[in-house]
Amino acid sequence: MTARNVIDEAGPRTTAVSDPVEGDAPILAVEDLTVRYGTRSGEVTAVDAVSFALGHGERVALVGESGSGKSTLGLALAGFLTQDNVHVECSRLDFAGAALDRDTRSRLPRRTPGLSMIFQDAMTTLDPVWPIGSQLRAVIRAAGRADGGGRPSRADVRERARYWLDRVGLRDTERVLRARPYELSGGMRQRAMIAIALCGGPKLLIADEPTSALDASLAREAMETMLTLTGQSSTSVLVISHDILLAQEYTDRTFVMYGGRIVEQRTSARLVDTATHPYTVALLRCVPTLASAELDELPTLASVNAEITGVDEPTEVTGTPEPAAKESA
Amino acid sequence: MRQTLRRQRWWLARIIALPFQLIVFAAVSFLLVHNIPGDPVAVLTGGQADAANRAAIEKQLGLDGSLPTQLMRYLGHTLTFDLGHSYITGRSVASEFGDRLPATIELTLMGVFLSAVLALGLSYLAVTRPRNPVSYLVRGYARIAGGLPDFAVGVAAVFVFYATLHWAPAPLGRLSSDVDDVPKVTGLPFLDTILTGRFDASWSMAGHLALPVATLVISQAGVLVKMLIGGLEEAVDAAPTRFRIASGASPAMVRLSLVRRALPPAVTTCGTLFGYALGGAVIVEAIFGFAGIGSYLSDSVSSGDIPAMQGFLVIVAAVSLLVFLLVDLANMSLDPRRRPGARTD
Amino acid sequence: MTSTTPTSTTPAPTTPAPTTPASPTTAAADPLVGAPLAAPSAVARPERRGWTRWPRLALPLVPLAALVALAVIGPWLTPHNPERVSGPTSAPPSGEHLFGTDTSGLDVFSQTLAAFRTNVWIATVAVLLATAGGALLGLLTGMNESARGPRGLAARLLGRIADFVQAVPGMLLGLITVAFYGASQTTLVLTLGVVLAPLQARLVRTEVLRVRSDAYVDAARMAGLSELRLTLRHVLPNSCRPAMENLSVLFAVSIILTASLGFLGAGLPTPKPEWGAMISRGATDAAVGNWWPATFPTLALIITVAIIAAASSALLRRRTR
Ligand SMILES: Nc1ncnc2c1ncn2[C@@H]1O[C@H](COP(=O)(O)OP(=O)(O)OP(=O)(O)O)[C@@H](O)[C@H]1O
Ligand SMILES: [Mg+2]
Numbered sequence: 001m002t003a004r005n006v007i008d009e010a011g012p013r014t015t016a017v018s019d020p021v022e023g024d025a026p027i028l029a030v031e032d033l034t035v036r037y038g039t040r041s042g043e044v045t046a047v048d049a050v051s052f053a054l055g056h057g058e059r060v061a062l063v064g065e066s067g068s069g070k071s072t073l074g075l076a077l078a079g080f081l082t083q084d085n086v087h088v089e090c091s092r093l094d095f096a097g098a099a100l101d102r103d104t105r106s107r108l109p110r111r112t113p114g115l116s117m118i119f120q121d122a123m124t125t126l127d128p129v130w131p132i133g134s135q136l137r138a139v140i141r142a143a144g145r146a147d148g149g150g151r152p153s154r155a156d157v158r159e160r161a162r163y164w165l166d167r168v169g170l171r172d173t174e175r176v177l178r179a180r181p182y183e184l185s186g187g188m189r190q191r192a193m194i195a196i197a198l199c200g201g202p203k204l205l206i207a208d209e210p211t212s213a214l215d216a217s218l219a220r221e222a223m224e225t226m227l228t229l230t231g232q233s234s235t236s237v238l239v240i241s242h243d244i245l246l247a248q249e250y251t252d253r254t255f256v257m258y259g260g261r262i263v264e265q266r267t268s269a270r271l272v273d274t275a276t277h278p279y280t281v282a283l284l285r286c287v288p289t290l291a292s293a294e295l296d297e298l299p300t301l302a303s304v305n306a307e308i309t310g311v312d313e314p315t316e317v318t319g320t321p322e323p324a325a326k327e328s329a
Numbered sequence: 330m331r332q333t334l335r336r337q338r339w340w341l342a343r344i345i346a347l348p349f350q351l352i353v354f355a356a357v358s359f360l361l362v363h364n365i366p367g368d369p370v371a372v373l374t375g376g377q378a379d380a381a382n383r384a385a386i387e388k389q390l391g392l393d394g395s396l397p398t399q400l401m402r403y404l405g406h407t408l409t410f411d412l413g414h415s416y417i418t419g420r421s422v423a424s425e426f427g428d429r430l431p432a433t434i435e436l437t438l439m440g441v442f443l444s445a446v447l448a449l450g451l452s453y454l455a456v457t458r459p460r461n462p463v464s465y466l467v468r469g470y471a472r473i474a475g476g477l478p479d480f481a482v483g484v485a486a487v488f489v490f491y492a493t494l495h496w497a498p499a500p501l502g503r504l505s506s507d508v509d510d511v512p513k514v515t516g517l518p519f520l521d522t523i524l525t526g527r528f529d530a531s532w533s534m535a536g537h538l539a540l541p542v543a544t545l546v547i548s549q550a551g552v553l554v555k556m557l558i559g560g561l562e563e564a565v566d567a568a569p570t571r572f573r574i575a576s577g578a579s580p581a582m583v584r585l586s587l588v589r590r591a592l593p594p595a596v597t598t599c600g601t602l603f604g605y606a607l608g609g610a611v612i613v614e615a616i617f618g619f620a621g622i623g624s625y626l627s628d629s630v631s632s633g634d635i636p637a638m639q640g641f642l643v644i645v646a647a648v649s650l651l652v653f654l655l656v657d658l659a660n661m662s663l664d665p666r667r668r669p670g671a672r673t674d
Numbered sequence: 675m676t677s678t679t680p681t682s683t684t685p686a687p688t689t690p691a692p693t694t695p696a697s698p699t700t701a702a703a704d705p706l707v708g709a710p711l712a713a714p715s716a717v718a719r720p721e722r723r724g725w726t727r728w729p730r731l732a733l734p735l736v737p738l739a740a741l742v743a744l745a746v747i748g749p750w751l752t753p754h755n756p757e758r759v760s761g762p763t764s765a766p767p768s769g770e771h772l773f774g775t776d777t778s779g780l781d782v783f784s785q786t787l788a789a790f791r792t793n794v795w796i797a798t799v800a801v802l803l804a805t806a807g808g809a810l811l812g813l814l815t816g817m818n819e820s821a822r823g824p825r826g827l828a829a830r831l832l833g834r835i836a837d838f839v840q841a842v843p844g845m846l847l848g849l850i851t852v853a854f855y856g857a858s859q860t861t862l863v864l865t866l867g868v869v870l871a872p873l874q875a876r877l878v879r880t881e882v883l884r885v886r887s888d889a890y891v892d893a894a895r896m897a898g899l900s901e902l903r904l905t906l907r908h909v910l911p912n913s914c915r916p917a918m919e920n921l922s923v924l925f926a927v928s929i930i931l932t933a934s935l936g937f938l939g940a941g942l943p944t945p946k947p948e949w950g951a952m953i954s955r956g957a958t959d960a961a962v963g964n965w966w967p968a969t970f971p972t973l974a975l976i977i978t979v980a981i982i983a984a985a986s987s988a989l990l991r992r993r994t995r
Contacts, residue, residue, distance in 0.1 A: 080574075107457045108565055115575070116575050118575075128569065128664070129590060129663065182666060200577035476979040476983065477976070478934065481968075607846065612934060615938060630853035638850050642842065
């Protein structure tokens with residue numbers, strides 16, 4: 001396995017970032033990233049002054065409750081928030097050693113070379129009207145051209161497409177190449193999506209809940225495929241997930257997001273021992289373990305919360321702003 | 330062979346169904362027309378016919394015998410492209426249409442084609458460059474879509490560009506009076522000028538066509554722009570687009586994928602627009618003095634020429650059904666999920 | 675029109691937060707208050723009270739009211755008899771003839787005003803007729819088309835016929851029907867109704883097919899509600915919405931169709947004030963540089979369409995709140 005450049009607990013070393021040595025600089029460095037959605041009922045700050053750095057080949061899990069801003073963070077990093085009502089600000093956004101400079105006039109996002117992203121549901125993510133083979137070849141062709149090797153030959157592209165399907169474990173290559181997404185099974189689609197996302201040779205892969213549309217065993221397989229392949233090419237990975245166990249198991253570090261902020265950045269293996277933020281603690285206590293199997297009832301987040309603060313029931317809200325109250329109902 | 334046939338069934342089936350649809354339509358229109366109050370013989374003779382005379386005329390018009398016989402006879406004739414003879418002029422309805430329809434179709438096609446091209450370009454610009462000044466104009470135009478009647482646009486165009494500015498030629502036909510007529514080849518007037526190498530006539534005709542086609546485009550394209558803006562805006566933020574971009578497909582491929590997914594509803598609208606534009610063409614022909622089915626229709630409407638109008642219904646329906654067929658085929662090739670038998674969840 | 679009372683906008687008391695781990699808990703309802711938490715997603719919302727909101731919503735309806743008033747009393751406001759020659763021919767706008775006169779000496783202002791009644795009335799009745807007919811057709815086809823036996827067959831046949839009517843461009847169909855049955859307000863209204871009904875039927879049918887498979891309809895059916903009651907009580911109210919949203923578009927279409935027919939000479943007989951016929955007569959004037967006889971009816975037509983569109987979008991926005 002290739003060497004991974006894990007950025008340690010103390011956070012990104014500012015000295016290291018300015019270091020001209022490529023290997024030491026983080027692949028991605030973010031400072032004070034804020035994303036606000038303008039809605040009809042006012043502004044919503046979905047991501048609030050988030051700063052972090054990601055090393056070369058490092059794998060990071062981003063966990064947090066629903067609505068904490070995980071997807072928004074991922075989309076902002078990839079440059080997909082071009083809508084009129086979304087405001088993205090940051091004091092620094094470096095990718096692969098250079099500051100990202102994005103065209104803000106175009107509504108159609110441009111690609112950040114070297115940054116790939118996969119999404120939750122392959123059924124809705126893959127282009128429904130083109131065969132898998134065509135989608136795969138489009139990426140391989142573009143990647144070949146970007147490498148400066150000129151236009152790769154047709155046979156070459158075809159060969160590479162077959163090779164990639166094979167790598168993600170799709171054996172019936174000829175049929176898959178000709179099939180459209182709706183003609184494949186859920187697991188096959190997911191693998192095809194991973195193949196397409198990785199065949200361009202990205203340096204960073206952002207995966208937004210890549211497995212939550214699959215059942216447990218398929219999810220594991222897909223996750224392993226993804227991580228093996230990225231490991232071989234020492235691609236950094238940012239996995240967004242709800243499954244804190246899965247995240248812990250497969251990643252180097254875990255970020256916990258709450259209310260738009262990253263409230264915890266820990267080494268995954270030691271998350272249980274080192275977590276300090278009450279939300280993380282609460283989250284970890286809800287995970288079923290051998291010890292908790294003895295209990296009559298698995299603690300839920302709310303009951304844990306109640307314990308932390310010493311209140312039995314969530315307090316009745318009196319002066320809540322109305323939209324928030326409506327959304328939770 | 331059988332394999333190929335099965336794979337191609339989605340479009341073969343649609344094409345084979347067309348003649349049957351047409352026959353049903355002809356039957357329906359025949360029955361509708363048959364139930365119209367009024368006595369064609371009385372109309373024709375001014376109410377002066379005696380019994381013997383009447384029988385002769387009825388026979389001549391195909392109005393003798395029971396209703397089913399009449400219907401079968403009518404359908405039989407329709408199948409052989411015989412649409413009967415005009416009550417008034419006695420000329421064959423089919424040949425009258427053969428003379429006039431192509432010109433109207435050409436005008437309509439020019440309008441629809443140009444509308445489609447312009448609408449695609451403008452709405453793509455409006456969606457991808459929202460802060461461009463042109464985009465604001467395009468969006469404003471889309472908002473009043475459908476509220477600009479073609480006759481008003483046409484009359485305004487004549488007033489401004491002919492009566493006031495004198496930029497456009499007089500609205501009195503397709504050719505200036507000093508240009509000789511062009512021999513008929515296909516019946517499509519503009520195409521004929523090119524096929525016969527009469528480029529002086531092409532030039533003159535282009536000048537005469539500019540305002541009418543612009544009228545059609547301005548009054549029709551708005552609906553299309555509105556539709557496409559909606560579709561493209563949705564497609565820009567759709568997961569497939571994002572995935573295409575993120576995985577690293579070339580910008581051209583991203584654009585192609587975006588447009589292909591946003592297009593089907595607009596293609597359907599184009600089909601509907603063709604119908605509107607055909608109606609619009611009739612109006613435009615009236616305003617600009619063009620020869621076409623417009624004047625023929627007006628004449629037969631005012632003289633109560635039933636075979637002509639019936640033939641008109643059948644022919645317009647045939648054209649419309651053909652257009653809908655093309656629309657369906659286009660959509661089925663753009664989006665394979667629309668083909669019958671495709672698995673969708 | 676019901677005004678929203680202020681009390682109805684205040685939030686209902688929040689129910690206790692659900693007790694699933696992943697449930698979104700609102701910031702203030704979060705029992706974790708006091709712990710060193712990140713600032714919750716802030717939601718700033720301008721205060722809105724019933725009485726400040728009302729005029730803003732009612733504003734787009736003022737032109738609508740004016741339009742209705744004009745349609746009702748317009749013919750009594752005309753300074754000249756719109757159907758009689760009232761001055762010199764082709765006179766430009768002046769104090770005596772605000773919008774000038776046309777080639778036969780009719781007062782354009784009086785004609786435009788009087789035509790409000792004709793055009794708005796025809797369009798309104800036609801749209802209502804088309805919607806009622808379309809809803810019925812959509813319900814019948816939607817509820818029955820997958821049934822076996824003659825019922826399903828009839829429904830499918832009905833659907834096909836509607837498709838055929840749609841296959842012929844509305845204006846041409848209108849032209850021919852008017853020619854067959856003679857031009858009168860009744861013919862025009864019925865023709866427009868027939869031409870437009872398939873559009874509404876298609877919208878309703880799509881919704882019916884969706885609603886029909888919804889769980890609550892099945893539940894009601896299990897509970898022994900008769901098919902008719904079921905259709906009227908549950909399916910109809912839940913499948914009308916797109917058709918209602920389409921009303922303003924239909925209105926525009928029928929105003930323009932009526933005028934188009936008038937323009938082609940298949941509208942109401944000549945001296946009867948009608949915008950399409952006026953524009954048609956004005957077209958010859960426009961070709962020789964007299965702009966007024968065609969301009970004013972065109973403006974009236976466009977403004978009417980715009981008013982209806984604005985009012986309907988305001989009403990719809992309000993309903994979706
Ligand atoms: N397009 C949008 N417009 C307005 N607000 C939005 C939009 N997208 C997200 N939000 C808001 O931003 C906040 C964060 O949303 P986000 O989708 O990033 O959450 P998430 O952590 O990915 O949740 P989940 O785990 O359920 O996917 C939420 O409060 C959400 O309501
Ligand atoms: Mg998410």
